Amino acid sequence: NAGVTQTPKFRILKIGQSMTLQCTQDMNHNYMYWYRQDPGMGLKLIYYSVGAGITDKGEVPNGYNVSRSTTEDFPLRLELAAPSQTSVYFCASSYVRGYQETQYFGPGTRLLVL
Amino acid sequence: KNEVEQSPQNLTAQEGEFITINCSYSVGISALHWLQQHPGGGIVSLFMLSSGKKKHGRLIATINIQEKHSSLHITASHPRDSAVYICAVAGGTSYGKLTFGQGTILTVHP
Numbered sequence: 095n096a097g098v099t100q101t102p103k104f105r106i107l108k109i110g111q112s113m114t115l116q117c118t119q120d121m122n123h124n125y126m127y128w129y130r131q132d133p134g135m136g137l138k139l140i141y142y143s144v145g146a147g148i149t150d151k152g153e154v155p156n157g158y159n160v161s162r163s164t165t166e167d168f169p170l171r172l173e174l175a176a177p178s179q180t181s182v183y184f185c186a187s188s189y190v191r192g193y194q195e196t197q198y199f200g201p202g203t204r205l206l207v208l
Numbered sequence: 209k210n211e212v213e214q215s216p217q218n219l220t221a222q223e224g225e226f227i228t229i230n231c232s233y234s235v236g237i238s239a240l241h242w243l244q245q246h247p248g249g250g251i252v253s254l255f256m257l258s259s260g261k262k263k264h265g266r267l268i269a270t271i272n273i274q275e276k277h278s279s280l281h282i283t284a285s286h287p288r289d290s291a292v293y294i295c296a297v298a299g300g301t302s303y304g305k306l307t308f309g310q311g312t313i314l315t316v317h318p
Contacts, residue, residue, distance in 0.1 A: 127306075136212075136294070136308035152305065184251060197241070197306070199251040 095120050098200035100185050106206045107175040115170040115203050117185030125188045126168040127197070128152075128160065130181040137184065143168055144190070175207045214295050214309035221316050227282040229312045231295030234276065238298050241306065242269050242280050245292040254280070254293075285316045 101116045119126065128140040139152030143162040157179055159171040168187075172179060185200040211234040221227055231240070242254040255262050255269040257278075262269050266285075271278040282289055292313050296306040 134310070136310045137296070137306075138308070139305060142305065182249065186251075196253045196256055198253070199243075202249050202251075 097121065098185055098187055098198050100183075100200035100203050102203060103201065104204045104206075106208060107172075108208060109175060109177065111175050112171070112173050113175070113205075115172075115183055115185075115205075117168045117170065117200060118166050119168075119185075119187040119198070120166065121187060121189070121198065122165060123187035123189045123198075124165070125190045126162065127186045127188075128158070128168070128170045129184045129186065130154065131184060131202075132181050140170065140183075172205075177207050179205065180207045181205060212295055212297055212307050212309040214293075214312050216312060217310065218313045219315070221285050221314070223286055223316055223318050225285050225316075227285050227289075227314065227316075229280045229293050229295075229314070231278045231280070231309055232276060233278075233295075233297045233307075235299060237276075240271055240278050241296040241298070242278075243294040243296060245294060245311065247291065251294075282314075287316045287318050290314055290316050 098119045124145050127142040129137040131137050138154045140158050141152050141160040143149045146162050146165050149160050162168050183203045186197045188197040189195050213232045215230045239258045241256050243251055244254050245251045257271050266283045268281040292311040294311045295309040
């Protein structure tokens with residue numbers, strides 16, 4: 095199994111540009127998550143999904159959109175990039191069945207907005 | 209909202225020392241996670257626990273639900289243990305929605 099994969103690894107965007115961060119998992123996990131990690135700060139949840147077709151906001155959803163059309167994929171869309179969105183983005187997945195199980199993290203995408 | 213506090217923020221040790229990292233949270237939880245973030249940035253889950261104690265190799269995690277406190281211990285520390293250790297909690301029935309501490313930066317010198 096490849097686990098959780100993310101693309102791209104690094105991207106520079108200009109203010110106002112849009113992009114999609116890709117996330118794929120091959121473990122048949124029902125839950126998937128997007129986090130951002132700012133320097134010196136803890137991880138913060140952006141959006142999460144409990145299954146295909148179901149998404150919900152996390153702590154810091156503004157400026158982002160997600161979709162979950164399949165179990166495997168959970169892309170994160172930035173519509174109008176702003177410098178405040180400069181961060182490292184992690185995708186994660188887990189299998190939840192009445193209790194929380196281990197979360198598996200992707201390698202991260204480093205985004206710089208100039 | 210659950211607040212998660214870790215201490216210390218930075219920890220330096222000599223190889224072979226016994227290390228303890230602490231985590232306190234403010235409200236009831238369904239589970240507590242300990243994660244390790246390598247210098248290259250990758251994040252790995254070390255433990256998930258809701259009561260008692262778990263051990264994996266030289267790592268031991270304990271939790272006291274009544275005191276809302278958890279500890280991560282590393283025995284016989286090694287330079288390869290140098291990393292950021294992150295505590296995260298899932299509150300109530302919100303299994304997937306983790307609240308994270310800021311992390312503890314551990315440096316182990318040979």
